[in-house]
Amino acid sequence: MRNRWNDAESGTSPLQECAYGSRLIGGEPTLVLHGGGNTSVKTTVRDVTGAETEVLYVKGSGHDLASIQPAGFAPLRLARLRELLTLDALSDEQMVNELRCALLDASAPDPSVETLLHAVLPHPAVQHSHADAILSLTNLPNGEDVVREVFGDDVVVFPYVMPGFDLAALGARLWAEQGRPDTLGLVLLNHGLFSFGADTREAYARHIDLITRAERYLEARVTPVDTSAAPALPPVPRTELAELRRRISEAAGAPVIVSRQTDAATAAFVSRPDLAEVSTRGPLTPDHVIRTKLAPMVGSDVAGYADAYREYFGRHHQRRGTELTQLDPAPRVVLDPRLGMLTVGRRAKDADIARDIYQHTMQVIAAAEQLGGYQPASEEHIFDLEYWDLEQAKLRRAGSPPPFAGEVALVTGAASGIGRACVKALLDAGASVVGWDVADAVTDAFSGPEYLGQRLDVTDEDAVSAALDAVVERFGGLDMVVPCAGVFRSGMPVAELDPAAWRQSMAINADSVATLYRLAHPLLAASPRGGRVVLIASKNVPAPGPGAAAYSASKAAVTQLSRVAALEWAQDGIRVNVVHPDAVFDTGLWTPEIIAQRAASYGMDVDAYKRRNLLHTEVSSATVGAVVARLCSPEFAATTGAQIPVDGGSDRVI
Structure with a gap:
């Protein structure tokens, strides 16, 4: 070194x-x-x-x-x-x-x-x-x-x-x-x-x-492991991973993030014929137990793993002479010859920590086995550390988990405007969030392990399907979907409607959402707390204006689609609601010049124009994002099929 x-x-x-x-x-x-x-x-x-x-x-x-x-x-x-x-x-x-x-x-x-x-x-x-x-x-x-x-x-x-x-x-x-x-x-x-x-x-x-x-x-x-000889791990259906995440979440008593690793070193380790024996002897050092548990789960029998953990607790819970409360019995590391390595945490950051620790654990086990056999500290020592109050205090210092900890949200149109505001509101509430957009800026719109930005065209079904695969590989499943991507072509009366503009509006504003709903439904149905959809529609649905036929019709179509989804998906525990924003001026559709021109046409200054609603309040992207996050929260667990205006009050809508 x-x-x-x-x-x-x-x-x-x-x-x-x-x-x-x-x-x-x-x-x-x-x-x-x-x-x-x-x-x-x-x-x-x-x-x-x-x-x-x-x-x-x-x-x-x-x-x-x-x-x-x-x-x-x-x-x-x-x-x-x-x-x-x-x-x-x-x-x-x-x-x-x-x-x-x-x-x-x-x-x-x-x-x-x-x-x-x-x-x-x-x-x-x-x-x-x-x-x-x-x-x-x-x-x-x-x-x-x-x-x-x-x-x-x-x-x-x-x-x-x-x-x-x-x-x-x-x-x-x-x-x-x-x-x-x-x-x-x-x-x-x-x-x-x-x-x-x-x-x-x-x-x-x-x-x-x-x-x-x-x-x-x-x-x-020690002879280094020949990772080139390891068989490549196959793709796994995203629904299988989502269902496994649901079972792990149930064992944990709360939603969790499950992240998959399929690199060559992992593939080599999980292909060991003695995998179940060497990997379950204990962590490299007892300190790691609070991140990895005593041992990984080998295979996918979550119930069996949980039973074994309860037995482990039963063997040792009286060692320290004080009353102990059993921690959740869900695994933090999963090893499987076909799945590779899955790591688990209340947030993506926690799953990443477990990943990093076990990647080093695999290397040490491989070396130790060549030197006479991997033999970590005793189970008793590991238990003492896992239930040592001073060690648990390290986790408690992080405070209570935020409301959406362990849950995964997808927002389309995430690079700017309302979409970006929705991403921020969901991240602030503790969700792991995936942002989609055609703009390159989406990939680094936010930083940190809880955000995944993917550049793609939502009208490309193959790209959408591949992106969903990547979402599940990274976070384990999908709990919330916020379709926000859209296009607005104004100034075209129906008599002069451009067919290409009509089709583009329908393709982006309606058809792409239908595709996303179809592909995302099995993942939402596997959500540990029930799937949620919040569609960003428009005030033009209940109160259309002249010159926006393509936009109004496409938003009306996708609103109707969402109402039908609310009817059909309720049996799967998925709730679907719609938000109708209006006069949100901090988006890419509105430049300072356009706002000034529109204000002048009404004989108003810019501030008055922005507050041209019944409540005389300015509606921002953050306002809409906050409503979206709240609709996804447990407070609205009994609400589906609702259409909520976020427009400061419109006499035409009311």
């Missing part, structure tokens, strides 16, 4: 150097993933009284090493931490309280649960990772022997102990027995590597050196 330290970028203070070294560690996916690992530095500062005070700056719990800044570290009085280490016992609750009481800054983040171990180690700088190479050595039946073979006396070796006071107490005893001034690091079996130094630069260099030694050991003894 390459040493990427650059003195010109590292900063000048011990804390700045620690943050810089942390980002170097966090930037290597083979070292830490998604909040894993922790780092610290010991230094001296003046407190508010001016007294010189020894301080331990340790990574704040929940912060990601890949992006951490100095403010992400918790400053603690080192003398107080050392006093705590003289105790015979300290409960988790007491430890958390004492760590917060030891902070120099009450607004600092909660210190890492491994803070006391950092305090035990006598070196000024400490870096800790869950390196793949180290886990490949320690998750073996003779892991300690292999570690000592690779590193000799340069490291001390600890058995796995759950983080917290017990690990720190063990660390104090074992360090007194094994530690020497020239010791470079500490290997915690089934968990990871700690390296030390007089400063972060030295601790980081030693970390990279130790990892490199482990990598060279593995390179000499």
